[in-house]
Amino acid sequence: MTTRLTLTRPDDWHLHLRDGAALAAVLPASAAQFARAIVMPNLRPPVTTAAAAVAYRERILAARPAGSDFTPLMTLYLTDNLAPDEIRRAEAAGVVAAKLYPAGATTNSDAGVTDIRKTYAALEAMQREGLLLLVHGEVTDDQIDVFDREAVFIERVMQPLRRDFPELKVVFEHITTREAAQYVAAADRFTAATVTAHHLLFNRNALFNGGLRPHYYCLPVLKRELHRQALVRAATSGSDRFFLGTDSAPHAAVLKEASVCGAGCYTAPAALELYAQAFDAAGALDKLEAFASINGPAFYGLPRNQGTVTLQRQDWTLPEALPFGDATIKPLCGGETLSWRLQA
Secondary structure (H helix, E strand, O other): OOOOOEEEEEOEEOOOOOOHHHHHHHHHHHHHHOOOOEOOOOOOOOOOOHHHHHHHHHHHHHHOOOOOOEEEOEEEEEOOOHHOOOOHHHHHHHEEEEEEOOOOOOOOOOOOOOOOOHHHHHHHHHHHHEEEEEEEEOOOOOOOOOHHHHHHHHHHHHHHHHHOOOOOEEEEEEOOOOHHHHHHHHOOOOOOEEHHHHHHHHHHHHHHHOEEEEEEEOOOOOOOOOHHHHHHHOOOOOOOOOOOOEEEEEOOOHOOOOOOOOOOOOOOHHHHHHHHHHHHHOHHHHHHHHHHHHHHHHHHHHOOOOEEEEEEEHHHHHHHHOEEEEEEEOOOOOOOEEEEEEEO
């Protein structure tokens, strides 16, 4: 039995850091585990210009713990009106991607895209300038069941998008279904996907185990067991199309434990430990390094990190609650015993 696992230092290719006091509260957890992270732009107001992305990057850098070399990789929030000139300014400023949120799909997505065709001028500029497109892959049609919205997105959005922009690099983020895993596995080299630890570990029963459990509520929502199994097979397959993206999304506990709660699982404090648990359960610890440390940089055209991190097989209890500015935040699996621990 493997009791110690050393990996090339990993990256998080999908992370929510928020801003202000919330940023200061959650950034150290990610900086302790990852060298770089793709930072989501769905602030209020959203990050829609190169200047706003640069300013946000500076706030993140200023909030890093002393001695940290954590590097935020910045993104723009794609809107119906994002101009091609802004894409050029973003590329010059070091912005690496733009994020497609279908309007109303998830947290702070009300300014998102209402019709993908309205973004075609921006997408053409992105294909030309080398920025990646990151997609929240769900339709927002109220006539489509919430558990089917990812599969319908493939048909309605991904297939036309890939046809019209064949050399635009697209990351299908936080995939949750067998259909998405199969779509990405069969796609060409310009399409990849991130997978979260919580979608590898849990199916939708976790939302209702012993009562309604809001800290397991995220979007896209957890799916049936057959979909979880398909994600595990994809993530542990050795395919370079799949890589780590936590989608760690912090919400104050009072907002999660509300009659209408925010969507998102806060996994940053034990992100690597949760992934190790999922890969261990699948008998695929030997595949974790490629998934966590190699595939993402390769797809983004970035060098692998120097240095390593080490995980030890060790039972420990994740704190049930943590400080979050003037509030508290409850991490996913808080108060529970985990079987792997990142070594200092």
